[in-house]
Amino acid sequence: MHPRDVSAKANGHVMTVAHGSLLIGLLLITMLLTGTLLARLPVSAAMVYLGLGYLLGPGGMGIVEADPFSQANALALMSEVAVLISIFAIGLKLNAPLRDRRWIAAFRLAFPVMAMTVGLIACVGVLGLGLPLGAAVLLGGILAPTDPVLATGIQAESGTSPDRVRFSLAGEGALNDGSAFPFVLLGLGLLGLHPLGSLGWHWLVVDLLWSTVGGLLIGAVLGTLIGTLVVYMRTRYRNALGLNEFLTLGLIAVSYGVAQSCLASGFLAVFAAGLAISRVKDLPITSKLAHELLNISASGARDNWFTHPHHASSAMNRAIRGFNEQLEKLAELFIVLVVGILLPSIAPFAAAWWFIPVLFLLVRPLAIVTGMAGEPFRRDQMIIIGWFGIRGIGSIFYLMYALAQGVTGPLAQDLVSLTLLTVATSIMVHGISAFPLMTWYVARKQRDGTP
DSSP: OOGGGSEEEETTEEOOHHHHHHHHHHHHHHHHHHHHHHHTSSSOHHHHHHHHHHHHSTTTTOSEEOOTTTTHHHHHHHHHHHHHHHHHHHHHHOOSOTTSTHHHHHHHIIIIIHHHHHHHHHHHHHHTSOOOHHHHHHHHHHHSOOOGGGOGGGOOOOSSSOOHHHHHHHHHHHHHHHHTHHHHHHHHHHTTSSOOOGGGHHIIIIIIIIHHHHHHHHHHHHHHHHHHHHHHHHHHHSOSOSOHHHHHHHHHHHHHHHHHHTTSOHHHHHHHHHHHHTTOOOOOOOSTTHHHHHHHHHTTGGGGGGGOTTTHHHHHHHHHHHHHHHHHHHHHHHHHHHHHHHGGGOOOOTTHHHHHHHIIIIIHHHHHHHHTTTOOOOHHHHHHHHHOOOOOHHHHHHHHHHHHTTOOHHHHHHHHHHHHHHHHHHHHHHHHHHHHHHHHHHHHHHHHTOO
């Protein structure tokens, strides 16, 4: 966030760059020193960040302040960057073959189940909250996407045969950050803030169908082409070495930029790019230079794996994944801190006491049972999937995007209150329950000997 976009105070004076730098530095070092201890506790890192954000914000010491209404554009940009980093990281981790049945479950969760969730939330919004249809659909679009990044205990495992539940939840969280966006645009369109076209044709053809298909296609092509080019340059010419951080950020930026320029989903493009580059194959050398190049590559042990015709791709992917995992942790830290800072923006909302339990305990399970009918999941697996409908970074982005597009007045305040309350509650209840539930699930798997 740009420093002018946040009003920060220290001892009654505007916080200087030095004060901000000191605060951020102390926070990062503290998280480093206490990371091992926190990992042993039945809490998630996001819960700690949320509490710290509230403590630093107007609800606590008042060191940092942020306003979701006047700073919606800056907050939307910050949360969007965090989403992009997160979904790229998930794309890198999901290594199951594309023909594996696990993908069917992930796509069903991300598309039909997500659409059902939007519809159910919209019904609750109209019938229970008294919202107009456009506002209810917008609320559904904001709260429907899930976010497994905020529950480290259920993140996807790397490998070609990951656990079905973890894989499905991770795939859902990455894909539905993009698949929910058309419904946000539909809600804005019904409120007169986005063009839907005659009889909604523009929304259906461009915002929904092309955005989804085009985003996945653009990301897959760019990830494959750029990854293959890098492997080729490294194995044939010992060029394009190092700077894997530039490759990560560059691929995210190019995929997002091309997709958005083509009116496709930047989120889905970035996910597909991560998925594609992780599957780039090595380029074995069959020419007369093969023996010489293999000897050169093998002579330097691990450092030269990046140029080895049989290991360059895996070495590149390990480097990208390692950097992106650290970047993802930083993004999570800062965006959840901002959520904590924003919590005092919540206005009293009489219906919140029943709306959030209905969302977690009725809407999500109902959408799961209906949308996943026929999938070979056991009852305990369905319970895990039904419960871990975690709301987080994606919901914050869509909220800020809606405010930046012109949602104002009482509706804006209601959306802010409901979204922040839902995200904060999700971080707490899902964070607390992740460890015991996943421990129970793993023990049950081992006892039954099931995959």
